[in-house]
Amino acid sequence: MSEEIGVVVTGVSGRMGQMLVNEIAKHPRMHLAGAVERAGHDWVGKDVGTAMGGAAMGVIVADDPLECFARAQAVIDFTAPAATVAFAELAAQARAVHVIGTTGLSEDDLTKIKAAARHAVVVRAGNMSLGVNLLTVLTRKVAAALDEDYDIEVIEYHHNQKVDAPSGTALMLGEAAAEGRGVDLRDVSDSGRDGITGARKRGDIGFSAIRGGDIVGEHDVLFAAAGERITLRHVASDRALFARGALKAALWGQDKAPGEYDMLDVLGLSDD
Ligand SMILES: NC(=O)C1=CN([C@@H]2O[C@H](COP(=O)(O)OP(=O)(O)OC[C@H]3O[C@@H](n4cnc5c(N)ncnc54)[C@H](O)[C@@H]3O)[C@@H](O)[C@H]2O)C=CC1
Numbered sequence: 001m002s003e004e005i006g007v008v009v010t011g012v013s014g015r016m017g018q019m020l021v022n023e024i025a026k027h028p029r030m031h032l033a034g035a036v037e038r039a040g041h042d043w044v045g046k047d048v049g050t051a052m053g054g055a056a057m058g059v060i061v062a063d064d065p066l067e068c069f070a071r072a073q074a075v076i077d078f079t080a081p082a083a084t085v086a087f088a089e090l091a092a093q094a095r096a097v098h099v100i101g102t103t104g105l106s107e108d109d110l111t112k113i114k115a116a117a118r119h120a121v122v123v124r125a126g127n128m129s130l131g132v133n134l135l136t137v138l139t140r141k142v143a144a145a146l147d148e149d150y151d152i153e154v155i156e157y158h159h160n161q162k163v164d165a166p167s168g169t170a171l172m173l174g175e176a177a178a179e180g181r182g183v184d185l186r187d188v189s190d191s192g193r194d195g196i197t198g199a200r201k202r203g204d205i206g207f208s209a210i211r212g213g214d215i216v217g218e219h220d221v222l223f224a225a226a227g228e229r230i231t232l233r234h235v236a237s238d239r240a241l242f243a244r245g246a247l248k249a250a251l252w253g254q255d256k257a258p259g260e261y262d263m264l265d266v267l268g269l270s271d272d
Pocket residue numbers: 010011012013014015016017036037038039041078079080082083100101102103104125126127128129168242
């Protein structure tokens with residue numbers, strides 16, 4: 001597909017929302033078709049460009065998502081779980097590709113998103129960067145090559161405003177490690193250790209969350225055995241990385257059949 005597409009950004013005043021507006025403005029095959037914030041937010045009714053402190057863009061921030069989605073080919077959504085579930089249904093009604101970056105989604109939220117994906121394309125990933133998606137492939141391979149003598153720990157580092165833990169990326173990496181080992185992450189996940197926890201259980205996959213300052217997002221997968229340790233590490237130093245991945249997903253989804261996809265599909269890494 002070569003023609004230009006219109007994109008709506010939800011949660012437009014947020015850290016990722018503003019990054020997305022800037023990346024769309026630079027993109028040769030996209031334009032900003034709408035900008036959505038929650039009802040009552042002080043950006044609603046203002047031009048998105050001036051609200052961001054720059055020149056007017058001719059797009060007024062709205063709190064009515066369906067009206068915006070109806071005139072777009074894609075919705076890029078980095079907001080919060082309840083909002084994302086509602087947007088999934090509305091994007092499906094509008095037959096717009098819904099790119100979901102929101103993390104902290106519950107099993108129930110995921111079931112609702114899956115239902116919406118029966119009618120439209122959904123691309124969802126806890127991390128939209130090439131590097132992290134490649135790291136999931138490597139994590140699966142290393143976990144498959146090592147036995148349970150190697151304790152697997154996922155350590156994530158984020159800024160002090162992040163509201164969910166473990167991060168979406170940490171869960172992707174944990175899932176990849178569990179898949180490599182041939183186990184279900186739900187049976188072996190160990191997060192939030194505190195107090196007299198007892199010794200580490202063999203075969204568990206542990207999660208630790210660090211929160212501080214302005215850390216964009218860093219992830220380590222540690223394989224620790226007697227006498228040696230292997231660490232796989234990804235460092236994101238610029239949120240534009242995630243925004244550019246989301247734009248790629250929005251374009252990729254344009255000619256796909258309805259269904260739920262992830263960034264491994266978009267990046268052509270799903271068979272590795
Ligand atoms: N998948 C990925 O690559 C990445 C995912 N994220 C995730 O994206 C989400 C947002 O992250 P940030 O931008 O840092 O958060 P943020 O708090 O800066 O922005 C979220 C925005 O969503 C808005 N929002 C909430 N409910 C809404 C509603 N009902 N309607 C419209 N807007 C609504 C908020 O007002 C806020 O402006 C988080 O879940 C985060 O973990 C963040 C970076 C990368």
